[in-house]
Amino acid sequence: MDPTSTRIPMIVHPTSQGWDIIHQQAHGLLAYQIATHWKTSQRPLFWHQTLTALLEHDDGQQPFAGNNHLSQAGAPLSFEPYSVPQCHRMIDIALRKSRWNALMVSHHSTFLYQPTGGKDKAMDEFLEQQKSNQKKWRAAYGASQKEVVYAYDLVQWCDALSLILCRNQLPPEARQLEISKGPDGVAYFIHQRADNSLSVDPWPFESAEFRVGVEVYPVAQLQFIDDEQLYQAINEAPVELREWVFRCR
Numbered sequence: 054m055d056p057t058s059t060r061i062p063m064i065v066h067p068t069s070q071g072w073d074i075i076h077q078q079a080h081g082l083l084a085y086q087i088a089t090h091w092k093t094s095q096r097p098l099f100w101h102q103t104l105t106a107l108l109e110h111d112d113g114q115q116p117f118a119g120n121n122h123l124s125q126a127g128a129p130l131s132f133e134p135y136s137v138p139q140c141h142r143m144i145d146i147a148l149r150k151s152r153w154n155a156l157m158v159s160h161h162s163t164f165l166y167q168p169t170g171g172k173d174k175a176m177d178e179f180l181e182q183q184k185s186n187q188k189k190w191r192a193a194y195g196a197s198q199k200e201v202v203y204a205y206d207l208v209q210w211c212d213a214l215s216l217i218l219c220r221n222q223l224p225p226e227a228r229q230l231e232i233s234k235g236p237d238g239v240a241y242f243i244h245q246r247a248d249n250s251l252s253v254d255p256w257p258f259e260s261a262e263f264r265v266g267v268e269v270y271p272v273a274q275l276q277f278i279d280d281e282q283l284y285q286a287i288n289e290a291p292v293e294l295r296e297w298v299f300r301c302r
C-alpha cells in the first residue's frame with residue numbers, strides 16, 4: 054500500500070475473539086470531552102472554536118472501499134499511514150466552521166507531518182501552504198503567535214491523552230506516564246490507581262472528579278475479504294462504552 058494514498062481511520066486492538074475497534078473520529082470526541090473539563094481560568098481564546106477543532110482534527114478520511122483498511126492477511130489496520138488528500142479535506146472541513154477552527158487543525162497537521170519533510174513532494178507543498186494559511190488566519194483574528202500556540206498546545210495535549218486511553222497505554226501498578234507538556238509548558242503525568250480511577254499530576258481540570266468515555270466495537274472475526282465486509286462487521290457489532298473516571302484525590 055502506498056503510504057501517501059490513505060490514512061487508516063481506526064484504532065485496532067487484537068482480542069481472543071477478534072478485534073476491538075475504535076473509530077478515529079470517536080477518539081476525537083474523547084479528546085473533546087477531556088478538554089471540556091480544563092480549568093476555566095486557563096482556557097485559550099475562542100474556546101468553542103478550539104473545542105470544535107478537537108472534534109474535527111481527524112475528519113476527512115477515505116470511505117471504506119477496496120482493501121485500504123486491511124493488511125495483506127485480511128486483518129484490520131490501525132491508523133498509521135498519512136494521506137495528503139485527507140489532510141486537504143480536513144482543513145477544508147474545518148474552514149467551513151471557522152478560520153480559528155481551521156487554524157488549530159492546520160497547526161495539528163504541521164505537528165504531525167513536519168517530520169516527513171523532504172520525503173514527499175505533495176506533503177511538502179501541503180506543509181508550505183499551511184505556513185501561509187496560519188499567518189493569514191492568525192492575522193484575521195488579531196491574535197499573537199503566543200496565543201495561537203497556547204490554544205493549539207491544549208488541542209495537542211488533549212489529543213495525546215485521548216490516544217493514551219484509546220490505545221490502552223496506561224502503565225500497570227500505578228506507574229506514571231507522561232502525557233506531554235501542556236499549553237503552560239508544564240509536563241503532565243497520568244497514573245491509574247488500584248480502583249481504576251485516573252489521576253493527572255499536576256491536576257489541570259476544573260472539576261475534582263469527572264467521567265469520560267468512548268465507544269468500542271468488539272468484532273468477532275479475524276479476517277476480512279474487503280473493506281465492505283469489515284464495515285458491515287463493525288456496524289453489526291455490539292457497542293461497548295469504555296469509560297474512565299478522573300479524580301483529583
